[in-house]
Structure formats: C-alpha cells, structure tokens
Amino acid sequence: xxxxxxxxxxxxxxxxxxxxxxxxxxxxxxxxxxxxxxxxxxxxxxxxxxxxxxxxxxxxxxxxxxxxxxxxxxxxxxxxxxxxxxxxxxxxxxxxxxxxxxxxxxxxxxxxxxxxxxxxxxxxxxxxxxxxxxxxxxxxxxxxxxxxxxxxxxxxxxxxxxxxxxxxxxxxxxxxxxxxxxxxxxxxxxxxxxxxxxxxxxxxxxxxxxxxxxxxxxxxxxxxxxxxxxxxxxxxxxxxxxxxxxxxxxxxxxxxxxxxxxxxxxxxxxxxxxxxxxxxxxxxxxxxxxxxxxxxxxxxxxxxxxxxxxxxxxxxxxxxxxxxxxxxxxxxxx
Amino acid sequence: xxxxxxxxxxxxxxxxxxxxxxxxxxxxxxxxxxxxxxxxxxxxxxxxxxxxxxxxxxxxxxxxxxxxxxxxxxxxxxxxxxxxxxxxxxxxxxxxxxxxxxxxxxxxxxxxxxxxxxxxxxxxxxxxxxxxxxxxxxxxxxxxxxxxxxxxxxxxxxxxxxxxxxxxxxxxxxxxxxxxxxxxxxxxxxxxxxxxxxxxxxxx
Numbered sequence: 112x113x114x115x116x117x118x119x120x121x122x123x124x125x126x127x128x129x130x131x132x133x134x135x136x137x138x139x140x141x142x143x144x145x146x147x148x149x150x151x152x153x154x155x156x157x158x159x160x161x162x163x164x165x166x167x168x169x170x171x172x173x174x175x176x177x178x179x180x181x182x183x184x185x186x187x188x189x190x191x192x193x194x195x196x197x198x199x200x201x202x203x204x205x206x207x208x209x210x211x212x213x214x215x216x217x218x219x220x221x222x223x224x225x226x227x228x229x230x231x232x233x234x235x236x237x238x239x240x241x242x243x244x245x246x247x248x249x250x251x252x253x254x255x256x257x258x259x260x261x262x263x264x265x266x267x268x269x270x271x272x273x274x275x276x277x278x279x280x281x282x283x284x285x286x287x288x289x290x291x292x293x294x295x296x297x298x299x300x301x302x303x304x305x306x307x308x309x310x311x312x313x314x315x316x317x318x319x320x321x322x323x324x325x326x327x328x329x330x331x332x333x334x335x336x337x338x339x340x341x342x343x344x345x346x347x348x349x350x351x352x353x354x355x356x357x358x359x360x361x362x363x364x365x366x367x368x369x370x371x372x373x374x375x376x377x378x379x380x381x382x383x384x385x386x387x388x389x390x391x392x393x394x395x396x397x398x399x400x401x402x403x404x405x406x407x408x409x410x411x412x413x414x415x416x417x418x419x420x421x422x423x424x425x426x427x428x429x430x431x432x433x434x435x436x437x438x439x440x441x442x443x444x445x
Numbered sequence: 446x447x448x449x450x451x452x453x454x455x456x457x458x459x460x461x462x463x464x465x466x467x468x469x470x471x472x473x474x475x476x477x478x479x480x481x482x483x484x485x486x487x488x489x490x491x492x493x494x495x496x497x498x499x500x501x502x503x504x505x506x507x508x509x510x511x512x513x514x515x516x517x518x519x520x521x522x523x524x525x526x527x528x529x530x531x532x533x534x535x536x537x538x539x540x541x542x543x544x545x546x547x548x549x550x551x552x553x554x555x556x557x558x559x560x561x562x563x564x565x566x567x568x569x570x571x572x573x574x575x576x577x578x579x580x581x582x583x584x585x586x587x588x589x590x591x592x593x594x595x596x597x598x599x600x601x602x603x604x605x606x607x608x609x610x611x612x613x614x615x616x617x618x619x620x621x622x623x624x625x626x627x628x629x630x631x632x633x634x635x636x637x638x639x640x641x642x643x644x645x646x647x648x649x
Contacts, residue, residue: 258479280612281610299489301488308611309604310601312601316600320600322605324610325608325610342632344559344633344634349561368537371542376502392505393503396500396501397500398519398520398521399501399516400517400518402516423537443536443641445644
C-alpha cells in the first residue's frame with residue numbers, strides 16, 4: 112500500500128481492499144457507500160428500510176468530487192447532480208442523497224448525514240487518489256485530458272493536488288500570491304495579449320503600488336471552473352476563473368453571488384435550490400453582469416474556454432441571515 | 446505509451462518542445478487520440494467587449510422575475526453615463542462593482558480601504574498621491590472626492606490597457622486620465638459617489 116493511502120487510513124478513512132477485477136477500492140462514510148467500476152460511480156444508502164442507490168458516470172463524478180475537495184466544500188450546496196451533493200456548514204458538512212430533489216424528498220427515499228470536515232475531506236481525497244487514473248485530469252476540460260473509464264491504471268496525484276489560490280490583497284504584491292508567468296498560455300487563449308501594465312513607483316513607495324495583466328493571468332490558468340482570488344476589498348472577493356465544457360456541479364449558494372462575463376459566452380441553467388425545478392436560463396456575453404440569487408442553484412455551459420469573474424461576499428454570518436429571512440434572496444429591488 | 450500531462454503542457458502549442466518533457470526512449474512519440482483531436486481542432490477567437498462593440502446576453506424565464514438577476518452590460522452602462530460617473534452594476538450588501546466611462550481627466554478620489562480597478566476597454570493612466578494624513582477616517586467606506594488640488598507626495602503612476610488591473614491603495618489619492626473613451630470596473634464599497642440606476646440598466 113502506498114504511503115499516501117496509509118495517511119488517509121490513519122485519518123479514519125474506511126476503505127476496502129482493491130477489487131480483484133477492476134482494481135478499485137470501495138469506501139464507506141457513515142451510512143454511505145461509494146464504489147466504482149469501469150464506467151460508473153455508485154453511491155448507496157438506506158431509506159425506508161431499504162437499500163437505495165444512485166449511479167453517476169465516473170468522469171462526471173470525479174470532476175464534481177475534485178471541485179468539492181479543491182474548494183474545501185465551497186459556499187453552501189455543491190450538488191454533484193440532481194441527487195448527490197454536500198452542504199458546507201464551515202466546520203462540518205452534510206452529505207445528502209435526494210434531499211434536495213423534490214420527487215425523491217417527497218417519496219421519503221432521501222438521506223442526509225453530517226460529518227466533521229476533516230473526515231469527509233480525507234475520504235473524498237482518498238476516493239480521488241484511488242479512482243483517478245493516470246492520464247485523466249478531473250480539473251481539465253474533456254478535450255484536454257484522457258479517459259476516466261476502464262479498470263484501475265496508475266494515478267494522477269499531481270493533477271488532484273491543486274488548490275484554490277489564497278490571495279491577501281492582489282497577486283504579485285509583496286508577500287502575496289504569484290503571477291502565472293511559468294504556466295503556458297491555454298490553446299483557447301493564444302490570441303490574448305500578454306503585455307503587462309506600466310507601473311512606476313517613486314522612490315520610497317516601492318511595493319505600495321501594483322498591477323498586472325488579469326487577462327494574461329487568466330489565459331494561463333491550467334484548470335477549468337476553479338474560482339481563485341485576485342483582489343480583496345475587505346470581505347469582497349474577486350474570484351475569476353476560466354471555463355470550458357460544463358461546470359461539474361450544480362452550485363446552490365447560501366448567499367448571493369455575482370457573475371461578470373469577461374470574455375466569450377456562458378449559458379447558465381438556473382433551478383430552484385431546494386427541489387431542483389428549472390426556473391431560468393441566463394445567457395451571458397462579454398461585459399454582462401448578473402446576480403445569482405440566494406434561493407437558486409446554477410450550472411454553467413461554455414463551448415469556448417471563457418473568462419468569468421465570480422464575485423463573492425465572504426462575510427461569515429450571511430447563511431443565517433438569508434435563511435432567517437432577514438435578507439432577501441435577491442440583491443437589489445427596483 | 447503513457448503521457449505525463451503536466452510536464453508535456455508545451456504540446457498545447459502543437460509542437461513538442463523541451464519544457465521539461467520526459468520523452469520516452471523512442472524516435473517517434475505517439476500522441477494519444479484525444480491529444481490528436483485537440484491539436485487538429487481550430488479555435489475560436491477570444492471575444493472581449495468594448496464601448497463600441499458589445500453584445501448583450503439574455504434571460505429565458507421559466508418562472509419568477511427577470512429583475513431577480515439584476516442583469517446589465519457594463520459597456521452599455523458606461524456608454525450611457527457621464528465620464529467617471531460611478532454606476533453600480535453589482536451590489537452585495539455594502540460591497541459594489543461600479544462601471545465607469547473613462548474619458549479625459551477625472552476628479553481626485555480617495556478611500557480608507559483598498560480599492561481595485563480593471564480596465565475593460567481603452568487605455569487609462571492612474572496617478573497616485575500619498576497625503577501626510579489620510580483624508581478619510583477608517584469608519585467611512587467607499588470612494589470619496591479628495592478635492593481639486595489635494596496635497597501629498599507623488600507615489601507614482603500606472604498605465605493600464607484592456608485586461609490590466611491595479612490596486613488603489615487604502616489612504617492614497619488617485620486620479621484617472623484617458624485620452625480616448627474607455628471602460629473601467631471598480632471594486633469598492635458603496636459610497637457617496639456610487640450611483641444606483643437599476644431600473645434603467647437591467648433586463649426586466
């Protein structure tokens with residue numbers, strides 16, 4: 112057994128032995144069981160005294176799981192699809208099956224279990240470690256990577272060990288996150304100018320002024336659908352990202368967030384947060400800005416790799432204020 | 446053969462160059478099928494917007510109101526605003542994103558906290574001054590006017606083109622100058638200069 116896996120077991124992860132045919136391990140987390148075969152991830156739970164199960168395509172499951180891990184369970188609800196997902200309580204996390212699906216919930220076949228963040232995080236990382244094969248990068252767009260399918264064939268630890276970039280004020284400022292000059296320009300952004308702004312500091316003010324080419328920085332992003340902070344104004348965070356193919360999760364936020372389309376085009380499918388009913392499609396082109404209200408879930412589609420500014424308000428007590436009705440789910444009334 | 450994706454990122458350019466690539470001990474490198482497809486595919490040009498060339502998207506409503514999404518286009522808003530008018534296009538409680546048309550020389554501004562500017566179209570010069578004492582107390586948020594002839598040491602300047610971002614440091618005094626009309630985004634907190642006009646900018 113490799114050393115990394117022993118660390119996961121030491122952290123309390125429950126894993127079975129590798130399957131003799133497929134080579135993959137099965138994992139248990141509370142009452143949930145996760146197993147995979149050549150094509151599918153299978154999640155099993157119990158409700159109404161019977162076993163219930165749900166299948167997801169292995170590639171879709173691993174892309175969703177990758178985001179949930181890299182984002183540290185993010186804000187609010189991370190729906191892997193219309194059945195499975197997590198809800199972040201910032202210290203502990205709900206894992207649910209069918210709880211936010213109107214039909215399954217009404218039938219009473221849904222199930223939710225709460226876990227301390229370190230345990231569910233270690234389990235999800237162990238699943239990625241075991242189920243992501245060499246040549247498959249769950250952070251990449253489908254055209255950029257190999258297959259998630261088939262029996263176990265190596266792993267891709269490098270690809271799954273990437274995290275959100277932590278920025279204190281702005282990349283490139285003293286003691287802050289770096290620029291991306293050492294990453295190659297993505298094939299979809301080869302026409303994006305790579306010049307940097309002119310910044311002149313008078314003697315004595317070195318390091319106090321700063322600037323960089325944000326579009327160049329984004330053109331060199333090596334991952335898709337991964338908001339990373341590029342400017343901090345108190346709790347207001349600009350988190351731009353590059354998008355291609357489909358957002359691997361359906362995100363239901365516990366607060367309002369905003370999207371500003373910086374280049375090209377994204378279509379957002381918007382659905383009711385609690386039962387999944389479709390309620391709108393929002394088509395955003397360069398320069399468009401729109402709010403995602405606090406009572407919806409959304410999933411984006413981007414044919415060409417595009418630049419998106421995700422704008423978050425990281426104030427800690429917002430979920431309670433939206434849930435109690437103190438704050439409207441819509442950011443402005445007019 | 447298997448390919449190390451991370452090390453062979455130089456393949457994005459269609460040519461295998463020695464960017465730390467581990468090439469197996471063979472004369473001919475066989476690309477996996479997905480790589481061949483990727484390299485054959487032609488790529489669309491990246492489309493940015495500008496004051497004179499933008500296309501607004503749309504909302505297809507199934508239920509609820511279009512106004513819930515407060516959907517506008519920053520170029521359209523800037524085109525309809527006076528130079529350096531701070532039009533609010535995004536608001537999350539007290540925090541705002543403002544769209545500004547840059548044209549000519551702006552007033553001097555200041556704030557008690559960091560603000561940021563991203564130039565979305567055109568070219569803008571930003572001049573910075575450092576006053577001996579901050580003009581605005583810590584408890585006042587948002588952008589404030591700094592007067593016609595503020596006193597302070599010259600900190601320097603920035604020249605920003607499309608896609609360039611700069612910090613407007615807390616306590617500094619700054620001014621914009623654009624020879625031709627351009628568009629800027631400002632990340633800040635709602636202040637006395639922020640103009641809300643949702644009714645006239647949003648899809649309803």
